[in-house]
Amino acid sequence: MANRNKKQPILHISESRRVFKALFKRKIAVISAAVILLTIICAVFAKWVAPYDPYTMDLTNIKAVPSWEHLLGTDALGRDVLSRIIYGSQSALVVAIVSVLIAAISGIILGLLAGYFTKVVGVIIMRFVDTLQSIPMTVLALAIAGLSGGGLVNIVIAIGVSLTSLYARVMRGQVLKVKQSDYILAEKMHGAGNFRIMFLHILPNCIPVLIVTITMQMGSAILMEAGLSFLGIGITPPTPSWGSMVQDGAAVLTTRPLLTIAPGIAIFILVYAFNTFGDALRDALDPRIRNRK
């Protein structure tokens, strides 16, 4: 200890910088981030990226097989499939990200409160969550659509609300577990307030489970949107959506499988990218495995 470094320690290599560094070290994270970014670019600049207008029908050229003119062929109304997939990424991204964020934020806050204040607040919140969960998602979406019409915003809300109960439950369970730890008692013993304990200590320690849930739900949100669109309360045709493209293609699956497979692969790639990115993010956020290869 004699020739100790006299320099003051830099206490704050900021947490976010460490996370980014660890994230970029992971190849899979970079690749999936690139895929997500590419999808976002396609969605935002669809007008320029897509070769055709997704609404223009060409009834003389329906269900065309792939050609240089139409790379993925045309659908039952003669619309270019590739262009519809590119435009469809807009609603897919909005549904996947926004509805899951709505669900995650509200669910996490509810679960955090319910798990931390187990007595009165917890009971009230959990009964509310039970009520929410007892309403089937389709009915909820129908109700919202009935009140204010269908459309993207409404199904995002419907999916978001119906996923909330899941987050609230997962979060509450985690909070109950983390709350028992000595390091939380240590915070209390040092006089930390409830707010500090909940958001600075309990929440970060619940992150692994939350991230897994969030990335898993992004996939199912896209599929839910497909289901709701099929019922006619989601994204209304002719607005392109990957879910309804899969549904439409199903009718001619045996003769023109590409009409189903192409949007299906698009869903798969986006969902997979979200999942792998989520996994990498979870690892990067955990100081114990952050620097492990």
Added chain:
Amino acid sequence: MDQQIIMKIDDLRMYFNTNGGVFGNKRKIVHAVDDVSLSIMEGETIGIVGESGCGKTTFGRAILRLYKPTGGSIEFMGQNITDMPERKLRQLRSKMVYVFQDPYESLDPRKTVGSTVGEPLIINHLVRNKKEYEKRIAELFEIVNLDPSMANRYPHEFSGGQRQRVAIARSLASDPKLIVFDEAVSALDVSLQARIVNLLADIKERLKITYIFISHDLSVVKHISDRIAVFYLGRVVELSEADELYKNPLHPYTKALLTAVPIPDPFLEDKRDVIFMDGEIPSPINPPKGCPFHPRCPFATDICRTDAPQLVDMGHQHLVACYASQEGRLPK
């Protein structure tokens, strides 16, 4: 030694309810701490010893109001904190802190050790700016013999002994007057124990802090304590100056405990009298009537089975709660 009382505990009781079973079993009451009175002097080190399950930890946590006591009163620095609401209590929390047994559990795995140590500084508004904050953290690391440049690391990068030093550094951050060490060295190996105990003694000398040192390990407690309280089933059965207690234990339980400490000299080991205890420590759910120790005590008489003995001063500030000892019926 300064003879001012820093914490006065009167008839402290801490009971817990067990959960009723699915089939409507009656809730039972666990008597974790029962009628404990203790005055802690400023600057002294009190050792608290006893078997596992005797209420040492509960006592340590209850006096810092990590639990709400069932009965009795606790006075800290002249203020009655027994029923003090949490909001008001938070201001006193910086003055009385607790060091946990398991350093693997007591540090937040997602925070750097620097920010863990610095947290009490922020909570209690003890630093004005970032520079002061970092300077103070570096100081605290120096006090516990850790290199301040380690502040950027996470708990999993440290060994048990280093982690416990981090925990100690955190407990020192808010300039406490009283620190409760709950088995603070038990999780460490013997050579480390000695180093940490010496470090604690050193810190105490420099910073004039009162220690309450809870342990099941008599040799560790002997080394550091001024006075020692022996716990049995939630009660204090003997309280005395440390040396006096080891030289002249008055309670049969203390004698038995001391017999259990191995002596590293086989000749001495052979020569000494041995008191054996029968059976296990009774369940605190249904503590025995009378003296809590009577079912295991070779000297128990009728009165021991009906009335609980009180602590009586047998001279030299040596208090014991045992009829046999008070009546002089114990073999020397």
